[in-house]
Amino acid sequence: MRRTGAPGRTGARGRTGARGQTGARGRTGRAAGVLLTPFFVLFTAVTVVPVGYALWLSLFTEKQSGLGFGGATSVFSGLDNYAAALGDRAFREGFLVLAGYCVVYIPLMVAAALALALLLDSALARARRFFQLALFLPHAVPGIIAALIWVYLYTPGLSPVVRAMRSGGAGFDFFSSSGTLPSVVNIALWEWLGYNMVIFYAALQAIDRSVLEAATMDGAGEWRTALGIKLPLIRASLTMVALFTVIGSLQLFTEPLILNQGGSSTVTSTWTPTLYAYTAAFSRNDYGLAAASAVLLALASALLSFVVTRLTHRKGATA
Numbered sequence: 001m002r003r004t005g006a007p008g009r010t011g012a013r014g015r016t017g018a019r020g021q022t023g024a025r026g027r028t029g030r031a032a033g034v035l036l037t038p039f040f041v042l043f044t045a046v047t048v049v050p051v052g053y054a055l056w057l058s059l060f061t062e063k064q065s066g067l068g069f070g071g072a073t074s075v076f077s078g079l080d081n082y083a084a085a086l087g088d089r090a091f092r093e094g095f096l097v098l099a100g101y102c103v104v105y106i107p108l109m110v111a112a113a114l115a116l117a118l119l120l121d122s123a124l125a126r127a128r129r130f131f132q133l134a135l136f137l138p139h140a141v142p143g144i145i146a147a148l149i150w151v152y153l154y155t156p157g158l159s160p161v162v163r164a165m166r167s168g169g170a171g172f173d174f175f176s177s178s179g180t181l182p183s184v185v186n187i188a189l190w191e192w193l194g195y196n197m198v199i200f201y202a203a204l205q206a207i208d209r210s211v212l213e214a215a216t217m218d219g220a221g222e223w224r225t226a227l228g229i230k231l232p233l234i235r236a237s238l239t240m241v242a243l244f245t246v247i248g249s250l251q252l253f254t255e256p257l258i259l260n261q262g263g264s265s266t267v268t269s270t271w272t273p274t275l276y277a278y279t280a281a282f283s284r285n286d287y288g289l290a291a292a293s294a295v296l297l298a299l300a301s302a303l304l305s306f307v308v309t310r311l312t313h314r315k316g317a318t319a
Helices: 002-057 080-087 089-121 128-140 143-154 160-167 180-205 209-217 222-233 235-250 254-261 273-282 287-318
Strands: 060-063 073-076
Touching: 002 287, 060 287, 080 089, 080 287, 089 128, 089 180, 089 222, 089 235, 089 273, 128 180, 143 160, 143 180, 143 254, 180 235, 180 254, 209 222, 222 235, 235 287, 254 273, 273 287
Parallel strands: none
Antiparallel strands: 060 073
């Protein structure tokens, strides 16, 4: 009786435990669903719906009646807007401008932010809190305000910087064809350098101090510790900053827009793809062309982001 009863009780307990685990997993799944619902609602509202609407809008064009007296009507045009954007020389040249901007801006941004973070993390740094705040403060300034400040500092006759440079015999025209790109890069660096530096510094602070102490006891200096130990341990942060910098570079809009309105003849209304889409939508009222150019820019951003991610992962695997 005892032998036959014991397995029964064990089996009952096993079935009860299994039901309890299933119920716990069900409650966990429901709780996760409740917590994730606001995210998916917001993601759908601010990302999926606008992207879908842009794709839909890019397939239509506005047509006037034969004599031009009637109102405009939306006509399905298929891929005509995409062909028009790709066939426009101004749109293609905007990508060349972006390519030059990325070649200059991305390495400078990542290298400068990383160098500042390593300097603050080193034992040689003093007044870390002050320099963190001082370097991050420019990012707290809205992009339009920052661009307006720098337009003032670039304008001859108004800028004390230009006046000081000319008095020292180092005149430079920030609005010239050769000076526009460095001017835009300088504004973007001033805005985002402190932000990326904080990301790197937080990653460096998360490194186990015992690893660094062991390297110091083995005779590694500051340079060797920084390049041989710290950098490999913050590879994930490097990838994230590089990816975000690439995406942000392709969305270049505010700085050239303010320079264009500030009197720069080099920065035209179609200087970058984002300016091209903005001009098509709000100056020419061609919303189909604007949507098509925006979709093409989004595809280019996705492709370049994929390339950057693959390259960084490949380097991480071979390291």
